[in-house]
Amino acid sequence: MGKKFVEQHGLWSDVQRAAALEVLARIEKEGIQIIRLSWPDQWGLLRGKSLTVEALKSAFASGSEVTMAPFLIDTASAIFVNPFVQGGGLNSEDMSGIRNLVMVPDPTTFKVLPWADRTGWLLADLHMRDGRPFPLSPRAFLKKALAKLSEKGLTLNAGLEVEFYLTRIVDPCLDPETIGEPGMPAEPPKVMPIAKGFSYLLENHLDEVEPIVAEIRSHLLTLGLPLRSIEDEWAPSQLEMTFDVLPGLELADTMVLFRNAVKQIARRRGYLASFMCRPAIPGFFPSGWHLHQSLADSTTGENLFVPKEGEPISDLGRAWVGGLLEHAVAASSFTTPTINGYRRRRPNSMAPDRVAWALDNRAAMVRVIAGPGDSASRVENRVGEPAANPYLYLTSQILAGLDGIERNLDPGAPQDTPYLADVQTLPINLSSALDELENSTYFTNAFGEQFIHYWIKLQRSVWERFVAAEGNVDMQTQDITKWEHREYFELM
Structure with a gap:
């Protein structure tokens, strides 16, 4: 059986791998039922999905796919380009056709939300389906600058x-x-x-x-x-x-x-x-x-x-x-x-x-x-x-x-x-x-x-x-x- 997405593309550090084991142990110990997996969009607003525990385990190995559509809207949810023309209206083949991205959880960010019923929270990094970082990801820009x-x-x-x-x-x-x-x-x-x-x-x-x-x-x-x-x-x-x-x-x-x-x-x-x-x-x-x-x-x-x-x-x-x-x-x-x-x-x-x-x-x-x-x-x-x-x-x-x-x-x-x-x-x-x-x-x-x-x-x-x-x-x-x-x- 081949390597899963996260391992195949080397997307986690040793610290993240260790943190993932701690997250799963805490989820089981505290009876967490749902985990919000979110990423910061171009405005700094959080978007994402709520995953069951089994779905999170899968995401820890393979990521979780999601549409790039939120990056094509402004603050009034108006689509500001035509994503169905060549280059998605942005002169980039990556943006054509509202493709899927892969959310890769960052286990070091895990929190339990005390105001929500048995709910965990994680930030994700966004990647193209070939493993490349999504070129519009704000979190990726900060990581690069810190490097x-x-x-x-x-x-x-x-x-x-x-x-x-x-x-x-x-x-x-x-x-x-x-x-x-x-x-x-x-x-x-x-x-x-x-x-x-x-x-x-x-x-x-x-x-x-x-x-x-x-x-x-x-x-x-x-x-x-x-x-x-x-x-x-x-x-x-x-x-x-x-x-x-x-x-x-x-x-x-x-x-x-x-x-x-x-x-x-x-x-x-x-x-x-x-x-x-x-x-x-x-x-x-x-x-x-x-x-x-x-x-x-x-x-x-x-x-x-x-x-x-x-x-x-x-x-x-x-x-x-x-x-x-x-x-x-x-x-x-x-x-x-x-x-x-x-x-x-x-x-x-x-x-x-x-x-x-x-x-x-x-x-x-x-x-x-x-x-x-x-x-x-x-x-x-x-x-x-x-x-x-x-x-x-x-x-x-x-x-x-x-x-x-x-x-x-x-x-x-x-x-x-x-x-x-x-x-x-x-x-x-x-x-x-x-x-x-x-x-x-x-x-x-x-x-x-x-x-x-x-x-x-x-x-x-x-x-x-x-x-x-x-x-x-x-x-x-x-x-x-x-x-x-x-x-x-x-x-x-």
């Missing part, structure tokens, strides 16, 4: 600091005329805040939301996620959660699980959690995702961003910052992939509007938090939105930082007043962000022409739908549109 770091003896450590909204559903909007169609998202539920706002970090606001937040907190900790803090943010029902530092791939996997967990736990209790940047609800302000980053020696674990006396950050850290600044505008559609995310880019708002770095200054895009002898020395990129795909966001940071290291890019002097700095501004909408990416030879080479062509074509289709419905909207001054709210509030 480039590893070749230099470097490990990326990163921390999550994520803002989001938690609201109470007052009308689920399930009437037939509200459920939408491909290209027109369903009307999102009507909601109300669960606490008042604008008294930043007020303990009483945290206590008001304690009943539902306590349940979310309990399940996150049971999952083993390294939750550090829960904070009352600026706007009504706006929260921030932070997590301990994690290595690169684990951080991205944690982000997709965290978002899914919060949304699912909340919905079961009649609440809606949204990671949309700025919902079209009076009094709601933008949410951000601040990504803390540092590099460590792969052998010793030493933080290589720790500065010497009199320095803001180490020489390696300076070069990394130089790369982040150099490629910030071209990376914009990865750090801020939704049309609504550009609502954050306003001066004097504690969100960056230009390409600047500074020392412990929340007006800057890159904020340096470091000191001699401080093993937690790091940089914080404040540009991202909470709906960003964590794999593409992190990949763009690694590729930019690596270029900074390889070319020893100098970020210049830190800015004392970032909002007044005479430096390049960040793209003010998704269309201009895509223009910058299209002009980036570096990212085209680093990601590959096939993916960049795909990403731009996909995102242009969303932008064109928006303009057709709303016209040319100034994202910095005009009101949030109903189109944005319908497109993102429930989905993200």
Whole structure:
């Protein structure tokens, strides 16, 4: 009998093979009946199948086949190319005819979902049927970028600091005329805040939301996620959660699980959690995702961003910052992939509007938090939105930082007043962000022409739908549109 798919193509490490045995033992011990096998799509949303235990055992050997169709749809489930022409509308024979892919479980990601009845959870990597990695897989891009770091003896450590909204559903909007169609998202539920706002970090606001937040907190900790803090943010029902530092791939996997967990736990209790940047609800302000980053020696674990006396950050850290600044505008559609995310880019708002770095200054895009002898020395990129795909966001940071290291890019002097700095501004909408990416030879080479062509074509289709419905909207001054709210509030 020949080798099965996973062994035939050498898709598991020794660590994964050992983890698979542990997973099966735990499934039997805990009476797990169903396992959700999921992969992150182009938006960072999880898609997949629920497998019985016997089906999972088969997938551990042969993988589990699934359609590539979700990669051909945008955020409104509109098919943005004709997959039945030669090259699938993307000039790639791999994309012709909506072919099957093979989901290969990653046993090291196994969790038991404490809110779901006897249910396990696993992430999968996507492969073509001949064993090649699926060329549009976001998780594969991050693995490749981390491998480039590893070749230099470097490990990326990163921390999550994520803002989001938690609201109470007052009308689920399930009437037939509200459920939408491909290209027109369903009307999102009507909601109300669960606490008042604008008294930043007020303990009483945290206590008001304690009943539902306590349940979310309990399940996150049971999952083993390294939750550090829960904070009352600026706007009504706006929260921030932070997590301990994690290595690169684990951080991205944690982000997709965290978002899914919060949304699912909340919905079961009649609440809606949204990671949309700025919902079209009076009094709601933008949410951000601040990504803390540092590099460590792969052998010793030493933080290589720790500065010497009199320095803001180490020489390696300076070069990394130089790369982040150099490629910030071209990376914009990865750090801020939704049309609504550009609502954050306003001066004097504690969100960056230009390409600047500074020392412990929340007006800057890159904020340096470091000191001699401080093993937690790091940089914080404040540009991202909470709906960003964590794999593409992190990949763009690694590729930019690596270029900074390889070319020893100098970020210049830190800015004392970032909002007044005479430096390049960040793209003010998704269309201009895509223009910058299209002009980036570096990212085209680093990601590959096939993916960049795909990403731009996909995102242009969303932008064109928006303009057709709303016209040319100034994202910095005009009101949030109903189109944005319908497109993102429930989905993200």
